[in-house]
Amino acid sequence: MGWKLFISTHFDLKEEFQLDHLVKIGKSDVTTGPLGLGTNKVGGHNLFDGLKDENGVAVVKAALNDGISLLDTAFMYGLGKSEELIGDVIQDYDRSKIVIASKAAQDPNNDLKPNNDPKFLKKSVDEALERLNTDYIDIFYIHFPDDRTPKAEAVNALAEEKKAGKIRAIGVSNFSLDQIKEANADGQVDVVENHYSLVHRQAEKEVFSYLKDNNISFIPYLPLAMGLLTGKYGKNDASKFSKFSAEEFSGIIDSLGRVKTIADKHQATVAQIILAWYIANPDISVVIPGARIPEQVDSNAKALDVKLSEAEFDEIDQLF
Template sequence: MRYSTLKNSDLNVSVIGLGTNAVDGHNLFENLNEEDGRELIRAALNNGVNFIDTADVYGFGRSEELVGEVLKEYKRDDFVIATKGGRQRFSDGTVKANTRPEYLREALEKSLQRLQLDEIDLYYIHFPDSVTPFSESVGELARLKKEGKIRAIGISNVSFEQLKEANAHGDISVLQSAYHMLDRSAEAELLPYCVENNISFIPYGPLAFGFLGGGFTKEFKLDPQDWRNSVPLFQGERFQQTLETVEKLKDIATKKVTTLPNLALAWLLAQEGVDVVIPGGKKKERILENVHASEIKFTKEELDTINRILAGK
């Protein structure tokens, strides 16, 4: 496993992390097994993955609780934990962004309790609420950092203009945003800004929400309740076109003697500014396979070939 230090921080993390939205994120996935989630985390930590990413909205706190249970089995130096706050659940079941300073402080304290920790290594604003100025929300996280409650500040799901506003005083260490082989929109503004301003870019959905797992066929249909129904890749003609691209990428993976998921993860790590990828999963076998992605290197010719495929040429 290779390791990398997140920008503007002293956090040394494995370049393959673990996303835990399927660790009892029962509001996002169906038929989850808690023990499978625990075993997934253990498998990661026992195989060189030290960077665990969660959020208070995954399972409405249950994911953090399960992560915290497992982390108690390890020494504090064995892991780097990231979590996210800023989405509030109301009594009627609705969830809305709330980044008011007092709410972020309350959310952080609850995350610390669920994770059974005194300090969170990386704390993200999960979504901006489009009301609270970033000077107030990021300013509050800066105060929490000075208080020793968090070690680094991250932000997620922001536009280019919002990122610039949030980083007005250079407080942001990490941007987490959508980026994968099949969606390269981050390359227009977000990724270059991160490179220029010493911010680590961590892609979420690195396997295109399952597309780059390579298991979809023309007959594949999402469950009507699956949140991915809102993702353009899974809609109509776009779905069929993407399947054709994926088949070509499988050929590249075969030539590299690797899997399509690991090709996709390694490709992200080959992009300037991307320091870590955080694939998720439900079973420990997936993370045991993902760790090998850190070993894959590309020649310029291979990257050029992949880029032509992704451009539809």
């Protein structure tokens, strides 16, 4: 899904974090490194308590300085605030080396309910361009499907924006397989961003095969499962993750214990090993963990230095 290609040229935003392979997004001409930054904690005051804009700015700068080129944002992250903060930061960087992904669907004139109407999507692109203070957006997603707009019509609207040079790649997010197929009726979808992690693997059975057959990239959100896959929780924390039964949670903690053994071998953290697993997975194009403070970005970036053996990759795959 997309492809990962080892090449000899690198982004040079920061020497020690040069990427050793680029990922092509679907059928577009967008290429990026395999590790991005999810920015819902950059300006996402409507989603998280206690966020500080100065921390959000520092997080974006840390990512770019660490050689992380893809910034994944959305209107819904602070109702445009995340895009505005990113737009301010990127003025001090080489725009050609940054891949910006944004999303829209929530209609501020209708209680933030999803709206895939072509006119609404085109207006959303223009407004995102203004907030991001840029001439183009590399990837633009329909953030959520609505229950009335034919999906191919919605995608065709974005195809017109692509032809106009306002966006470079077309994405859909939170779409089921049937909705993805409808959206891709004319072969214009480049990338899907859906919920996926080592403890939430339904996408493997539900959409991976179709995406691979149709040259559509896959980018998972919540790859660290709201912090569960960082290794910082123990068996006494089951109440914080109520979606899992007590038995399931206990099994996940046991599996993370084994991941810790692998991490120690690599002088890495559990989170870095989990991210390295996604980076090595050919079914995943880019992994986009979020961060509240720049130190978390710096730590995540070190996952690029971890090279799992085939045996380690397979063991982690089977643990979850």
